[in-house]
Each structure stands twice: as C-alpha cells, then as structure tokens.
Amino acid sequence: MAIRYLQIRQAFARNYSSKTTNNKTIPVIWDYRTSSDADSPREAVTVQLLSWGRGASGQLGSGTEETRIYPAPVGSLLLPPSFTLSSPIPGRLPSSTSRNEDEGSVKVGISCGLFHSGLLVNRQLYIWGKGDGGRLGLGHEDSVFVPTLNTYLASNEVKSIALGGLHSIALDSLGQVFSWGYGGFGALGHSVYHRELLPRMVEGPWDEEICHISTSGTHTAAITKSGELYTWGREEGDGRLGLGPGRGPDQAGGLSIPSKVKALPVPVAAVSCGGFFTMALTKDGQLWNWGANSNYELGRGDKLGGWKPQPVPSLKDVHIIQIASGGYHSLALTDKGEVLSWGHGGHGQLGHSSIQNQRVPLRIEVLANERVTYIACGGSSSAAVTEDGKLYMWGNAKDSQLGIPGLHEVQSTPLQVQFLTEDDGSMLHKVLSVAIGASHSLCLVTRSTC
DSSP states (O other): OHHHHHHHHHHHHHHHHHHHHHHOOOOEEEEGGGSTTOOSOOOOEEEEEEEEEEOTTSTTOSSSOOEEEEEEEEEEEEEOTTOEEOSOOTTBOOOHHHHHSOTTSOEEEEEEOSSEEEEEETTEEEEEEOOGGGTTOSSSOOOEEEEEEOGGGTTSOEEEEEEOSSEEEEEETTSOEEEEEOOGGGTTOSSSOSOEEEEEEOOOSOSSOEEEEEEOSSEEEEEETTSOEEEEEEOTTSOTTOOOTTSOOOBTTEEEEEEEOTTOOSOOSEEEEOSSEEEEEOTTOOEEEEEOOTTSTTOSSSOOOEEEEEEOGGGTTOOEEEEEEOSSEEEEEETTSOEEEEEOOTTSTTOSSSOOOEEEEEEOGGGTTSOEEEEEEOSSEEEEEETTSOEEEEEEOTTSTTSOTTOOSEEEEEEEOOOOOSSSSOEEEEEEEEEEOSSEEEEEEEEEEO
C-alpha cells in the first residue's frame, strides 16, 4: 500500500507541479498591507487556503467544477506575524491565549458545510459553493465558484462561522447571531420556516451576549456568556435539541424558536452539533451529550438515546478541550493531545483500523505518538492536526476528501496527508486548521523554508 501510494503521489506531483507553475497563479484573497490603516509595506506571513475532494458545486473555490485528489491552493492570505485563528471555534474550549488576545489582531478561520465553504479573515466572511436555498447569503441561489466577500455582513465584525446543510450561521463581536439559507425544520431560528437569502439576526430569548455557536445539517446551538445553552431546528423525536417532552417540535418536525436547554445542570462553554445528537463541554472539560444513540454516538456503552443531557461516564476524569461531531460518530481531543473516537465506524471514520462501531470513547492508537492540537469531522470522515503542523485524515474516501490519492473508499487508519509544492520542494507546509464537508475538505497552512 505504501509503495503504491508513493508511486501515485510522485506521478501526480509531476503533473500537478507542471500545471501549477506554468498555467496558474495563486490569487491573493486578502493582503493586510493594503488595508486602509496600513503604513508602508510591512512584514507579512503567507497563509494558503487549500482545498480538495469533489467540487461539482463550486465548494473547492477553484473557479471550476472539478475533483481534486490532492490538496491544492485556492488562494493566499498575506497576514501580519501576530495573526491568530478566529475564536470561538465551534466545539472548542477557549484557551487562555484566545481569551486574552489583542482584539485588534487579524484572525483567520474556515468552515465547511454540506456543499459550501467559508473563510473568515479580519472579521469578514468570504463564502462560496452551492447556492440553492440561499445558503451563501448573497441575495440569490446561484452557486459561486470562487471565494466571494459577503458584503451583507460587511458592517459586522464576524468572530465565528458554522456552515450547515442548506444554511449558515455567524456570530459577530457584539454577541449577535445571524443565520440564512433554507429555513425548513426551523433551522434558522427566525420563528418561520421559509428561506432567507440574506443574513438575518436571530432574535432569541436570551438577554446577554452569545459567545459560542455550532450547527449541523438541520439543527443549531448557541451558548450565552454565562453558559446557558439554546437550541433550535430539526427534532423528529430523537431528542437532539435537549428540550424534553412538550418543548418541540412545533411544525413539521422542527422548532423555529431558540429554546433554553434547562436540563443541563451546569454551565457550558463549547457545543458541537452532530447529525442527530448534540455534545457540550463545560469550562473544565467535562463532556455532556444527548440525542440519537443507535450507533453508540453518545459513547455510553449502550444504544439508549434520549433528550436529557448526561455526562459520558468513562470520561469523568478526562479533560476534553475540543469535540467534533460527524453524522453518526464523534471525536474528542484531550488536554494531553490524545484523540478519542466512538460511534459508527462503517466508513473507517473512527481510526481504529476496523469498520466496527465503538461503544465507548477509545484512544486512536495510530496517533498516540503525536500531540494533536486540532480535530474535525465530516459526515463520515475525520481529521487531526498535530502540534508540528502535520495533517492526518481517515474515514470515507469515496470523493477524494481525504486528500490522499490511491485510497479505497474506506480508510480505517489515519494517514498523513502529503502536500505538493510548485517550487523546488524546499518549502514546508505547517497546517493550522482543517474543515470537512460532505465530500470536500479545506485547510489553512503556513509556508516556510526548510
């Protein structure tokens, strides 16, 4: 397998390098040196946005309909050396660094929806991909094939984005939540079920700032500054909203009004929405979850699901700093840099070298010698970024969304993604973050000399 992979990579590298060098200049999406408050040209760090997988709806941002079997540049960001990742990151506890960072620093982040993609840079949203339902928030339903600034949010300082199935949500610096796209099942939280082609503020029952958001295919969660959790969207009896009997759904299987999850006995600081379940972290890293559990998504050792939030028994003494949810599986990152996974394993998305379901959280042994700093889930794929900037991916490889050519459709062991270069090979890629959609992926990387 290793020899076959190397041969494919070398052949593709020769072809790709020639095309990139001779025919394509990587566009600059944003350059901080040209901003209105810039003085003379200053030192800049180059961060590249890369994409791969299936791009039939424009979600790769390359300008064409294509499938990329290997990560390739979408564009470059020229950032000040003091740049940071956008915060809050859905599902991730805020670090002491992010809590105390300079609010004036440039921040960058990415998100993948079902078939659309988003980039945050300097608190502005660039978005592209499939447009039906209005999920791009650009005032129409056409697909967009290159990163495009959403000018309808230009007056807001966007702190965080989360892209869902047919909708999108954003959190601004004032603690306001905006949503747009297809409103079926109440996914937008606007008390109505029709689509919104432009970003519209969610007027929830909270009386304080929202500080954290997350969304999935059809349901959404938001956390207030004091740790209260509110949910809305699709329900259909599996309990994913955590609201209990008589609290929803109110129309066609959905709840269009944000409602407080009163059954949570403790404040929470991060939340992640899975396909049919929800997970939340307390500020001290304790994991609570609820919803569907037919594939052991809740990691409790049985298949008993339900609406009532409960802690995961085997993680009682484990400090979790990030959670990520797929369609039917979950990942958790500990403060020691270990990755745990559980739930449905049929596409190899658990990383345990098998396609068996996993009843309780289990450490991914292939990553045991790495210190992981960032995790992500797609519907049935998974990813991890290490402290030294390596990217590992595993799970469903049907649409080349793992970025590793030559794989079978099921990849049950994490493999390191190797990046191609369009120069003499003397530049190193250091991955900062990764996001996975249904059939495509994005990552942000810095480039440096060996």
